[in-house]
Amino acid sequence: MIKLGVPSKGRLMKETFAWFSARGVRLSKSGSDREYVGRVDGVAGVELVLLTAGEIPRELAAGRLDMGVTGTDLVHEKLANWTDVVAPMAEMGFGFADLIIAVPACWRDVTCLHDLDAVAARFRAQQGFRLRIATKYHRLVRQFMTAQGVADYQLVDSQGATEGAVKNETAEAIADITSTGATIEANHLQILEDGLVLKSQATLWHSKLAQGDCSALIEKIGIAP
Amino acid sequence: MSRLRTEITRLSAVFQSAGAIRIETDILQPANVLLDLYGEDIRARAYVTVDPLRGEQMLRPDFTVPVVQWHMAESAEPARYTYDGPVFRYQDGDTKRTAQSEQVGYEVFDRGPADVIEAEVFALFHKTLAPYGLTASTGDVGLLVVAIDGLTTSDARKAALRRHIWRPSKFKALLRRFSQPVLAKTLGAGGQQIGLRESFDVDERLVQLADEAAAQPIPQMEIDALNDLLEIKGSLLDALTQLQSLALRLPVITSAVDHMLARLTALRVAGVDVSQIGFEAAYGLTAMEYYDGFVFGFYANQAGWPAVASGGRYDALARILGQGRDVPAVGGIIRPEFTVRLLEGDMQ
Numbered sequence: 001m002i003k004l005g006v007p008s009k010g011r012l013m014k015e016t017f018a019w020f021s022a023r024g025v026r027l028s029k030s031g032s033d034r035e036y037v038g039r040v041d042g043v044a045g046v047e048l049v050l051l052t053a054g055e056i057p058r059e060l061a062a063g064r065l066d067m068g069v070t071g072t073d074l075v076h077e078k079l080a081n082w083t084d085v086v087a088p089m090a091e092m093g094f095g096f097a098d099l100i101i102a103v104p105a106c107w108r109d110v111t112c113l114h115d116l117d118a119v120a121a122r123f124r125a126q127q128g129f130r131l132r133i134a135t136k137y138h139r140l141v142r143q144f145m146t147a148q149g150v151a152d153y154q155l156v157d158s159q160g161a162t163e164g165a166v167k168n169e170t171a172e173a174i175a176d177i178t179s180t181g182a183t184i185e186a187n188h189l190q191i192l193e194d195g196l197v198l199k200s201q202a203t204l205w206h207s208k209l210a211q212g213d214c215s216a217l218i219e220k221i222g223i224a225p
Numbered sequence: 226m227s228r229l230r231t232e233i234t235r236l237s238a239v240f241q242s243a244g245a246i247r248i249e250t251d252i253l254q255p256a257n258v259l260l261d262l263y264g265e266d267i268r269a270r271a272y273v274t275v276d277p278l279r280g281e282q283m284l285r286p287d288f289t290v291p292v293v294q295w296h297m298a299e300s301a302e303p304a305r306y307t308y309d310g311p312v313f314r315y316q317d318g319d320t321k322r323t324a325q326s327e328q329v330g331y332e333v334f335d336r337g338p339a340d341v342i343e344a345e346v347f348a349l350f351h352k353t354l355a356p357y358g359l360t361a362s363t364g365d366v367g368l369l370v371v372a373i374d375g376l377t378t379s380d381a382r383k384a385a386l387r388r389h390i391w392r393p394s395k396f397k398a399l400l401r402r403f404s405q406p407v408l409a410k411t412l413g414a415g416g417q418q419i420g421l422r423e424s425f426d427v428d429e430r431l432v433q434l435a436d437e438a439a440a441q442p443i444p445q446m447e448i449d450a451l452n453d454l455l456e457i458k459g460s461l462l463d464a465l466t467q468l469q470s471l472a473l474r475l476p477v478i479t480s481a482v483d484h485m486l487a488r489l490t491a492l493r494v495a496g497v498d499v500s501q502i503g504f505e506a507a508y509g510l511t512a513m514e515y516y517d518g519f520v521f522g523f524y525a526n527q528a529g530w531p532a533v534a535s536g537g538r539y540d541a542l543a544r545i546l547g548q549g550r551d552v553p554a555v556g557g558i559i560r561p562e563f564t565v566r567l568l569e570g571d572m573q
Contacts, residue, residue, distance in 0.1 A: 105416025109430040114402075117395075119430065121388060123422060130264065142269055149395025151388065154265050166420045188417045 002212030005068030008050035015094040023221040043220045061085045063209030073200035095202030097177040101195035120152040134158035134171035141175040144197045163187040232561045236329040240307035250291035256281035284313035303335035332556030343519045344491030359523040364508025367518045368481045375477025450475040457506040464504035515542040534559040
C-alpha cells in the first residue's frame with residue numbers, strides 16, 4: 001500500500017481530484033464531506049491521505065507519504081534540502097501563484113530592488129530600525145534578498161492577510177503569493193519590476209525516502225517516472 | 226580529559242601567557258543586538274529561540290559581540306582577552322558541517338600603533354599554529370575603503386559602494402551602474418499614503434534621483450584601477466610591489482599601502498617569515514563581514530574544511546557596540562576541532 005497526500009479542502013483539493021480523474025484515477029472523500037478519510041478507485045494499492053497543503057512537504061521529506069500534491073513554493077520554503085528528499089513528477093497546471101515583493105504604491109521612487117535597497121538604508125538611518133518585510137516565506141525571501149544584494153531589512157512573520165501589513169504599520173513592504181495581483185493593488189501596493197522570487201504551481205511530488213512501490217499509480221496516470 | 230579538551234586548554238594557556246585575561250560569556254544572547262548588527266542574514270545561520278518574557282534569543286553564533294560588550298562594561302584599556310567554548314551555526318542545506326563547534330579566541334583592545342597591534346595578533350596566531358603546516362592568507366579591507374573615498378563621484382554613490390563592500394556581486398553591479406550614463410527611470414504611478422515612510426522622504430529621494438540622473442559616470446580609468454586593485458593576489462611581498470605600482474595610478478591608496486608596509490616591518494620584528502604569507506586584496510570580503518581593516522586566515526590543505534583560524538580588525542563593529550565610544554579592536558579565533566584532527570593525522 002502506498003500513501004498519496006492530497007490537500008484536504010477547497011479549490012486545490014477539487015482541482016487535484018479533477019486532475020487525477022482525467023487520468024482514470026478517482027479520488028473522493030469517503031463518508032461525510034467533513035470527514036478527512038478518502039478513497040481511491042481505478043488503481044489498486046493506493047491509500048488517500050488528506051491533509052493541509054502546508055504539511056505535505058514535511059510528510060514527503062519524512063517518507064510517511066510516498067507521493068503528494070502541493071505547491072512548489074511550499075516545498076522550496078519548508079525543505080532546505082528539497083532536491084535530496086523529493087522529486088517533482090508532474091506540474092499539474094493549476095494553483096498558479098507568484099511569490100513577489102511589493103511596496104506601497106505611494107513610494108513613486110521605488111520600482112526595483114535597487115531602489116528598495118537604497119530606501120532600506122535611508123529608513124534604517126531615520127527610524128533606527130531595519131525596514132520590515134512581512135512574509136511567511138522566510139527562507140525563500142531571505143535567499144532572494146541575499147542573492148540580489150538587498151541589505152538593511154528584516155523579515156517579520158505574517159501568516160495571513162499579509163497585504164494589510166503596511167496599512168497596519170506592522171511592515172514597510174511585503175513578500176507574498178499572488179495570482180492576479182488584484183489583492184496587492186486593492187491594498188495600495190505595487191509589485192517591484194524585478195521582485196519575482198518564485199513561480200509556483202500545484203505539483204505532484206515523489207518522496208525519495210519512501211519505501212512504497214509507486215509504479216502502478218505512475219503507469220496509470222501516465223507520467224514518466 | 227578528551228584530546229579536544231586538552232587542546233582547548235593548551236591554546237587558552239598560550240593566549241593567557243601572551244597577556245590575555247580569560248573571560249566567559251553566556252551562550253544565550255539577546256537576538257536584537259545580533260540582528261541589528263548583522264542583519265537578516267544572521268537568521269539563516271544562527272539558532273533563534275523564543276522566550277515568552279525576554280523575546281527572541283540566539284545561541285551565540287560567535288564570541289565577538291559578547292566579548293566587545295564585556296570590554297565596554299569593564300572599560301580598562303589596553304586589554305587582552307581570551308575565551309573558549311562552543312558556537313552554534315546552522316548550515317542551511319549543508320548537513321555535513323556540524324552545527325556546534327568549539328572556538329578559542331584572542332582579542333586586543335589597544336590604542337597603540339595599528340600596524341604593531343595587528344602584527345602582534347597575527348604573529349601570535351602564526352607562532353601558535355606553526356606546527357600544523359597551514360597556509361596563511363591575509364588581506365586589508367582598508368585599501369578598498371580608501372580607494373572608494375578617492376573616486377571622482379558623489380558622496381551618495383561612495384556611501385552606496387562602501388555599504389556593499391561585503392557583498393561583492395552587488396558591489397560590482399553598483400560599479401557597473403555608476404560607470405555608465407544613468408538610464409531614464411519610469412517612476413511609480415503613486416497611490417494612497419500608507420505606512421511609516423513619510424511622503425517627504427519620497428520627495429527627497431525623487432530629488433536625489435533627479436541629481437543622480439545628471440551625474441557623470443565615474444571615469445573609466447578609476448573603475449579600471451579599482452578592479453585592478455581587487456584582482457591583486459600573490460605573496461605578501463609580491464602584492465606590496467603591485468600595490469606600490471598601482472598607487473602611482475591610484476594615489477588615494479598611498480596611505481593604506483604605507484600602512485601595509487609598516488605592518489610588514491612590524492611582522493618581521495615580531496619574528497614572522499613574511500615570504501611565506503599570501504595576500505589578496507579581495508580576501509575576506511564574502512565571509513568576514515564585520516572586518517574593516519587587516520584580515521587573516523590559516524588554511525589546511527583539506528577539502529571542505531573552513532579556515533582553521535581566522536581574524537582581523539573590526540573597529541566599526543566595536544564603535545557601533547560602544548555607542549559612541551571608539552575602541553580599536555583586533556582579534557581572531559582558532560578552531561580546535563581541526564587542529565586536533567591535524568595532530569591525530571600526524572600520529573598515524
